Amino acid sequence: MRNAIALSLAILFAASAGEQIADAQPGNNAATKRGKILQRIRAMRAWQLTNVLDLTEATAARLFPVLNRFDSQLIPMRKRGERLRKQLKQALNRKAPAATYNKLVTEIQNQHAAMHKWQLARFAAIRRVLSPRQAAIALVSLPEIESKIRHKIREAMEAKQRGVKDPFR
8 A cells, every 4th residue: 555655756756847847848859858758857856755654745845855855956966066176177177277267166066066056955945844764764765875876877778778768668
């Protein structure tokens, strides 16, 4: 019964989040694909968290919107970090002046600080929703769950490069 609840909650929360993302840019096929992928990722995370935290429907109904809100903040931060690292690599390849390195290194350090601040704020919000025991389990389990999901994403990207049409299936 708990697995059925977990699956239905995961689908419900992921579907609503995915629709919001897909609706953000109507007619944009890439945005629609990203929305569907994000929907699947959120469903995987929701299912695993529901099981590992033994969530009730009420707690799940409060937790997943919090996670989704923080996800939406993370995406632009990660894109900025990727852009900064790419700029630093390009600067290194062209042997840029020291001022360029200093500027980019400072920006990357600020990016890392922003990510750390985001992580603290996210866990504080998660902790307000969960019991102390569930919060402790989430502190240990959530990074592991997200790491496994990132691994699956890498596998899917590699499968796609090999010509597999839908690597998530």
